[in-house]
Amino acid sequence: MKAVRLQKYHQHPVIEDVPEPRATGPFDVVVKIGGAGVCRTDLHIIEEQWAEKSGVELPYTIGHENAGWVHEVGPAVTNVEVGDTVILHPTPTCGLCHACRAGDDMHCPNGSFPGISSDGGMAEYLLTSARACIKLDPSTEPSDVAALADAGITAYHAVRKAVPQLYPGTTCVVNGAGGLGHIGIQSLRALTAARVVVVDRNADALELAATLGADETVLADGKQVEAVLDLTGGNGAEVVLDFVAEQGAQQDAFAMTRRAGSHFVIGYGSNIEIPTIDIISTERNIIGNLVGTYNDLVELMVLAQAGKVTLHTKKYPLDAALDALADLDAGRVRGRAILTP
Structure with a gap:
């Protein structure tokens, strides 16, 4: 064969x-x-x-x-x-x-x-x-x-874990709308009532995200963190699902997460460099996700x-x-x- x-x-x-x-x-x-x-x-x-x-x-x-x-x-x-x-x-x-x-x-x-x-x-x-x-x-x-x-169950598994934090009125950022992210968007729509904000550097990916149920889309053009903060009243999102986690996206994902929020790391390829004081002073969580x-x-x-x-x-x-x-x-x-x- x-x-x-x-x-x-x-x-x-x-x-x-x-x-x-x-x-x-x-x-x-x-x-x-x-x-x-x-x-x-x-x-x-x-x-x-x-x-x-x-x-x-x-x-x-x-x-x-x-x-x-x-x-x-x-x-x-x-x-x-x-x-x-x-x-x-x-x-x-x-x-x-x-x-x-x-x-x-x-x-x-x-x-x-x-x-x-x-x-x-x-x-x-x-x-x-x-x-x-x-x-x-x-x-x-x-x-x-x-x-x-x-790709499907990896995205679904992360959403399933995040569901208790995504009650009505909360925001979830999907960082990356590719092979995993586009499934994550649909899983969020099926399992939660959260507002879904999708961040990607590719305009076509954002167009697809909008058709799949994204409430807001943000082009990753260097100002994506500020854009997400603006959409969340300066607070950041309760949950960020990071389907990229490399080339700086992992740092952005943490910065988009609000106090006591959770940064779910799903993609991989780079290191996360965060001062420990920034974690404990805001009680933000960093959560790993396998298949x-x-x-x-x-x-x-x-x-x-x-x-x-x-x-x-x-x-x-x-x-x-x-x-x-x-x-x-x-x-x-x-x-x-x-x-x-």
């Missing part, structure tokens, strides 16, 4: 033939990929930012946002059958540890992360587990929903299949994976790039 393989860090991946995976374990599931999302994390993987944390050995196949059709199952699998349409939670987990039993799947110490710590889904087939599979309506096109498996849980993905798919959350995608054939990565890196993708093997 064809797969997008990272041979060396700081070099472009290559598309090559590798053996198809097989379901050799009792709970193994092999999925024929119908859509694989292209994520900024894939760029960070190529830049070697994940090397120490993932422990993966090169070469391997990238791609951690996957949906498709069940191709083969292990003998103990009962929740899906060959031919089922599925979206895959990105972290196959053990189901037995405290984190799994508490519903915090992404903190399972025995889990894996295909596309980051093992072979991923930018390929024709992917090996995963029964615990990662969520069965979808058979009419669902996998390439239309694949990015919800990471969402299995339950988050189930809930998000309910919203998606009800039409309350939709993905804006640009699709590429698998052979054009390098074009998709380049377009993402250059900011030419509105919404999410999807590979269709």
Whole structure:
């Protein structure tokens, strides 16, 4: 089968033939990929930012946002059958540890992360587990929903955590309206009554944000912090969801947060440099966000299949994976790039 393989860090991946995976374990599931999302994390993987944390050995196949059709199952699998349409939670987990039993799947110490710590889904087939599979309506096109498996639940997870702070009359700033941010806007509209202010440096992204339910949009032209403060009576927002968190955006996000407010860090790539006195004197919170849980993905798919959350995608054939990565890196993708093997 064809797969997008990272041979060396700081070099472009290559598309090559590798053996198809097989379901050799009792709970193994092999999925024929119908859509694989292209994520900024894939760029960070190529830049070697994940090397120490993932422990993966090169070469391997990238791609951690996957949906498709069940191709083969292990003998103990009962929740899906060959031919089922599925979206895959990105972290196959053990189901037995405290984190799994508490519903915090992404903190399972025995889990894996295909596309980051093992072979991923930018390929024709992917090996995963029964615990990662969520069965979808058979009419669902996998390439239309694949990015919800990471970008979607990462955004939804952050919004879900912020909901108690976003009662009527509050303001939430969405910093970055790209692949994650445009889902965050829709999740906010579905789950809260907060005013949504979207900040982005791209006018087209702001236009999309307005169609998705943003109450106000702010162009990141160097005066975005002042603009947000003006919109909030000089106080800042109760919650800032920072889907960028690099190239200075992470500093802006904290500056846009009001006293006793919360700065949710979702994007990554740079350091946050904040004097501790500025944190304690204003009681502002800085909250990290990993990918969402299995339950988050189930809930998000309910919203998606009800039409309350939709993905804006640009699709590429698998052979054009390098074009998709380049377009993402250059900011030419509105919404999410999807590979269709």
